[in-house]
Amino acid sequence: MKFTDEIAEEIKAAAGKTGLARVTPDRRILHAAPVTNEGAALILKIATRERIVVRTRLFPYGAEESAQFHYRVIQLDLSRLAGVIEYSPEDFTIHVRAGTPLRAIQEAAAAASQWLPVDPPADNALSIGEVIAKNEAGPRRTGYGPIRDHLLGAVIATPNGNILKTGGAVVKSATGYDLHRLQAGALESLAVGLEYILRLRAKPEAAATIAVECQDRGTAIEKALRVRDLIDHPAALFIISDLVGPTRVVVRYEGSQAAVDVATERARPVLGPNRVEPAEGDKLLMAARDGGLEPGFRTPGRSPITLRIGSRPSRIQLALHAVTLVMEKVHKPVAACIHPSIGVADLWIPKPENADPRQILNEARAELMKLGGGFARLRRPFETHGGEPQPSWPDSAAYAVMARLKQSSDPLQILNPGVLPFPAPADAFAPDVPPPEQAPAARPSGASAQPAGH
Amino acid sequence: MAHSTPVPTSHADPVVQELVAALGENSVAADRDTLLAYECDGLALYKQRPRMVIWPNSTEQVSAAVRILHRFGVPIVPRGAGTGLSGGATPVENGALIQLSRMKRILDVNPTDRMARVEMGVINADLSAHVARFGLAYAPDPSSQTACTLGGNVAENAGGPHCYKYGATSLHVLSLKVVLSNGNITELGSPDADPIGYDLRTLFIGSEGTLGIATEAWVRLIPKPEIVETWLAPFASMDAACKAVSSIVASGIQPAAIEILDDRTIAAIEASVFAAGYPLDAAAVLLVEVDGAPIEVGRDGERIRGICQQFGALNIQFARDEDERKRLWKGRKGAFGAMGRVAPDLYVMDCVVPRSKLPAALDAIREICDRYKVRNANVFHAGDGNLHPNISYDGRDADETKRVLAAGEEIVKMCVALGGTLSGEHGIGIEKNIYMPLVFGAGELDAFANLRRAFDPDGLMNPGKVMPAALCGEIAGAMKR
Numbered sequence: 001m002k003f004t005d006e007i008a009e010e011i012k013a014a015a016g017k018t019g020l021a022r023v024t025p026d027r028r029i030l031h032a033a034p035v036t037n038e039g040a041a042l043i044l045k046i047a048t049r050e051r052i053v054v055r056t057r058l059f060p061y062g063a064e065e066s067a068q069f070h071y072r073v074i075q076l077d078l079s080r081l082a083g084v085i086e087y088s089p090e091d092f093t094i095h096v097r098a099g100t101p102l103r104a105i106q107e108a109a110a111a112a113s114q115w116l117p118v119d120p121p122a123d124n125a126l127s128i129g130e131v132i133a134k135n136e137a138g139p140r141r142t143g144y145g146p147i148r149d150h151l152l153g154a155v156i157a158t159p160n161g162n163i164l165k166t167g168g169a170v171v172k173s174a175t176g177y178d179l180h181r182l183q184a185g186a187l188e189s190l191a192v193g194l195e196y197i198l199r200l201r202a203k204p205e206a207a208a209t210i211a212v213e214c215q216d217r218g219t220a221i222e223k224a225l226r227v228r229d230l231i232d233h234p235a236a237l238f239i240i241s242d243l244v245g246p247t248r249v250v251v252r253y254e255g256s257q258a259a260v261d262v263a264t265e266r267a268r269p270v271l272g273p274n275r276v277e278p279a280e281g282d283k284l285l286m287a288a289r290d291g292g293l294e295p296g297f298r299t300p301g302r303s304p305i306t307l308r309i310g311s312r313p314s315r316i317q318l319a320l321h322a323v324t325l326v327m328e329k330v331h332k333p334v335a336a337c338i339h340p341s342i343g344v345a346d347l348w349i350p351k352p353e354n355a356d357p358r359q360i361l362n363e364a365r366a367e368l369m370k371l372g373g374g375f376a377r378l379r380r381p382f383e384t385h386g387g388e389p390q391p392s393w394p395d396s397a398a399y400a401v402m403a404r405l406k407q408s409s410d411p412l413q414i415l416n417p418g419v420l421p422f423p424a425p426a427d428a429f430a431p432d433v434p435p436p437e438q439a440p441a442a443r444p445s446g447a448s449a450q451p452a453g454h
Numbered sequence: 455m456a457h458s459t460p461v462p463t464s465h466a467d468p469v470v471q472e473l474v475a476a477l478g479e480n481s482v483a484a485d486r487d488t489l490l491a492y493e494c495d496g497l498a499l500y501k502q503r504p505r506m507v508i509w510p511n512s513t514e515q516v517s518a519a520v521r522i523l524h525r526f527g528v529p530i531v532p533r534g535a536g537t538g539l540s541g542g543a544t545p546v547e548n549g550a551l552i553q554l555s556r557m558k559r560i561l562d563v564n565p566t567d568r569m570a571r572v573e574m575g576v577i578n579a580d581l582s583a584h585v586a587r588f589g590l591a592y593a594p595d596p597s598s599q600t601a602c603t604l605g606g607n608v609a610e611n612a613g614g615p616h617c618y619k620y621g622a623t624s625l626h627v628l629s630l631k632v633v634l635s636n637g638n639i640t641e642l643g644s645p646d647a648d649p650i651g652y653d654l655r656t657l658f659i660g661s662e663g664t665l666g667i668a669t670e671a672w673v674r675l676i677p678k679p680e681i682v683e684t685w686l687a688p689f690a691s692m693d694a695a696c697k698a699v700s701s702i703v704a705s706g707i708q709p710a711a712i713e714i715l716d717d718r719t720i721a722a723i724e725a726s727v728f729a730a731g732y733p734l735d736a737a738a739v740l741l742v743e744v745d746g747a748p749i750e751v752g753r754d755g756e757r758i759r760g761i762c763q764q765f766g767a768l769n770i771q772f773a774r775d776e777d778e779r780k781r782l783w784k785g786r787k788g789a790f791g792a793m794g795r796v797a798p799d800l801y802v803m804d805c806v807v808p809r810s811k812l813p814a815a816l817d818a819i820r821e822i823c824d825r826y827k828v829r830n831a832n833v834f835h836a837g838d839g840n841l842h843p844n845i846s847y848d849g850r851d852a853d854e855t856k857r858v859l860a861a862g863e864e865i866v867k868m869c870v871a872l873g874g875t876l877s878g879e880h881g882i883g884i885e886k887n888i889y890m891p892l893v894f895g896a897g898e899l900d901a902f903a904n905l906r907r908a909f910d911p912d913g914l915m916n917p918g919k920v921m922p923a924a925l926c927g928e929i930a931g932a933m934k935r
């Protein structure tokens with residue numbers, strides 16, 4: 001069950017003349033980078049017809065990992081589907097292809113003093129498709145919300161090769177079902193995003209960052225929540241305890257110069273006169289953004305184990321404490337970046353030789369359940385192949401709805417299987433998707449790709 | 455309307471018998487007189503008598519009722535206050551109406567987390583009134599907020615004037631307790647951040663009662679702004695008012711609300727109990743509100759005034775105190791009510807265009823309405839490009855009603871042609887389900903039908919709403935059973 005010349009050629013044709021389709025020497029991974037929406041959709045259609053697993057660009061390392069579970073894997077790379085389709089500064093909307101790097105969107109918007117107020121990791125290098133699929137966010141999520149809140153519409157390709165369009169270039173809509181927002185955080189397991197329409201905002205005229213050292217995380221959280229209770233709404237409010245420097249509470253205000261000055265003044269009784277230089281402020285935001293992620297974010301093999309905790313302001317301290325204890329069993333000390341006003345924290349340790357991240361995740365979830373709720377996930381999506389640990393799954397009725405959604409959109413479970421723990425239908429395992437116990441041996445990592453048919 | 459005294463029911467109906475046994479005599483009605491009051495919602499153009507009305511008082515009662523209805527294959531229509539304007543709560547033939555008005559408890563307010571747990575029959579304005587003591591507010595503020603329920607708001611993803619800054623309902627609901635069409639109770643989303651799995655909460659919000667019945671929610675509360683300033687700027691032309699809006703938005707100022715009312719709306723308001731002192735000689739007025747820190751509000755207010763003057767606004771009114779602010783808003787919030795006095799019936803439309811297309815859309819609306827000889831007035835959320843063309847008519851006049859509907863159809867098509875869409879906040883319901891193919895192809899409609907089936911495999915939830923019945927065959931499916 002390897003890629004035959006015929007299928008490789010068919011996918012190559014779908015990728016288009018300027019597109020790319022290369023198969024690895026062992027003929028088990030086919031890297032395809034189509035240049036049109038239709039080409040991408042056709043590749044999905046072929047994959048469904050042939051029951052070939054598709055890994056999208058979100059998982060650049062995932063194809064190798066997937067090959068441990070599946071006979072053949074198409075790695076679908078949308079980076080050539082990039083560029084701004086339409087930018088309407090007067091309507092504050094931008095329509096882009098999914099492979100467009102966030103940086104390109106920010107540059108286009110900057111021309112009209114606008115921006116997309118999200119700051120996911122990797123310095124705007126991620127494509128907008130990746131950001132949306134992971135609902136990825138950085139410290140500015142406190143002030144501006146996650147990418148889902150800025151999403152107005154999408155063009156998506158479903159595993160059966162259909163291209164669907166929902167939402168549009170209007171900033172408000174109550175028309176039909178929000179299929180586009182459903183893609184945010186779905187890890188491209190329902191459909192593949194091809195284009196997105198996003199709402200932009202006016203770029204703030206000024207910014208100020210205040211940072212103050214604290215003895216411990218508890219004091220820092222308490223201080224941060226006092227800042228949250230001030231009348232001014234921060235763009236970011238976090239505690240960085242990354243073991244590189246001291247534990248610090250950082251607040252960032254953005255807006256008009258006057259508003260920023262007033263907010264800074266009002267935060268003084270809590271944080272003191274600790275406004276930092278703009279460059280230092282930007283550095284702190286970057287540290288919060290990229291904390292717990294290896295340099296470059298997408299480099300395989302070197303990642304620390306990073307858990308993202310989802311809780312609520314009143315419980316974040318307890319949640320942190322419980323999960324820290326779990327992680328300390330593997331490595332001490334545990335670094336953290338905490339966003340207390342939205343109840344989110346990242347905790348990370350360097351990856352020790354023999355630690356199983358899933359085991360740590362399981363234990364963390366069990367601890368959170370004991371506290372009465374909260375979520376934990378590994379920051380980097382990985383293939384669990386049904387091994388996703390309980391217990392922080394939605395209740396069974398919601399789970400059944402999710403499974404039916406997946407089933408109706410991707411009946412053969414070819415699309416990024418295993419990233420969310422939906423049981424695959426029995427027939428989807430044969431012959432291309434063997435159950436884990438019958439999986440082919442993992443191919444050696446790092447084998448280079450060759451053009452299809454060679 | 456909930457009944458506190460027992461209501462007569464039609465005991466001949468076995469479904470009613472079971473419902474009465476499960477929920478009690480005073481929670482079910484099937485008599486003609488009671489049913490008459492539930493024939494339509496705020497869209498009086500369409501009427502259908504339900505088979506029965508049910509008033510549960512808890513999630514468990516909703517679940518029990520739904521299990522019975524599911525077993526008998528009776529279609530289910532959830533209903534809040536019935537203020538919906540797209541016919542979403544219009545009963546379906548032989549169907550049950552589940553009225554959530556008895557579920558109006560505010561169960562928990564957590565000021566630290568800025569959240570509240572509420573039942574879905576809570577009236578929108580009651581929540582803000584309740585949490586005001588904590589310096590908090592619930593942001594979505596539909597103009598119907600003194601009557602509509604949070605459940606109806608969730609189902610329609612309701613907006614309101616202040617949604618320009620704060621966003622519509624979907625940004626303010628963290629989780630929902632939902633009864634699915636088989637009676638199962640589930641939780642979508644979570645008050646804790648980042649729940650795992652697909653975002654079913656977002657999908658449910660705006661689904662118009664077609665995916666299940668929301669019974670409770672954790673909602674987000676926002677701190678009340680430090681100060682608020684409200685301005686009313688009259689313009690000699692609608693075009694100038696729209697240009698002023700574009701210029702305000704482009705300047706980077708983020709007003710809390712930015713609304714336009716045209717001359718005919720002003721005339722109706724000033725002749726009604728909602729009279730707010732709007733100038734009768736203006737072609738349009740712009741109602742703008744800014745909120746936040748005093749220094750910023752002062753500065754933004756000045757800039758807005760400057761922009762309005764630049765586009766020819768005269769005699770700009772500024773609300774000097776809360777009473778004046780309330781007066782200025784009274785006209786806007788009462789606009790539909792005021793227009794209701796112009797003729798026996800009012801068709802309140804709702805569509806959206808990109809903001810830059812507002813002047814073109816408004817010109818086209820006037821032209822269309824003049825051509826069909828129907829009386830139109832406009833009041834709209836200008837910042838969002840969300841139009842409410844209102845047409846006053848007499849429903850007893852069949853010819854006029856026909857012209858109203860024909861004009862409505864042209865308006866919808868025109869908005870879509872300008873890059874807009876069918877609805878900004880009132881939803882599709884039965885008013886616009888036939889227009890869905892204008893904006894969606896067969897593939898999208900098919901995906902919507904699949905999505906509905908994932909929640910409601912038997913097609914019992916609000917069949918025929920949102921999607922043209924013929925396209926997904928839901929009513930037929932439900933009736934067969």
Ligand SMILES: Cc1cc2nc3c(=O)[nH]c(=O)nc-3n(C[C@H](O)[C@H](O)[C@H](O)COP(=O)(O)OP(=O)(O)OC[C@H]3O[C@@H](n4cnc5c(N)ncnc54)[C@H](O)[C@@H]3O)c2cc1C
Binds near residue numbers: 533554602880916
């Ligand atoms: C004068 C006036 C002004 C208005 N102004 C605005 C405005 O500014 N912004 C705006 O968005 N709308 C506005 N509306 C429209 C309407 O008020 C809103 O759509 C409101 O959200 C409906 O709430 P309701 O409780 O009346 O719901 P209903 O009319 O009873 O129902 C509306 C829809 O929600 C469904 N539903 C109700 N409760 C539930 C539930 N618990 N679970 C699942 N589904 C449910 C129904 O089946 C139906 O499809 C206005 C209406 C009027 C009459």
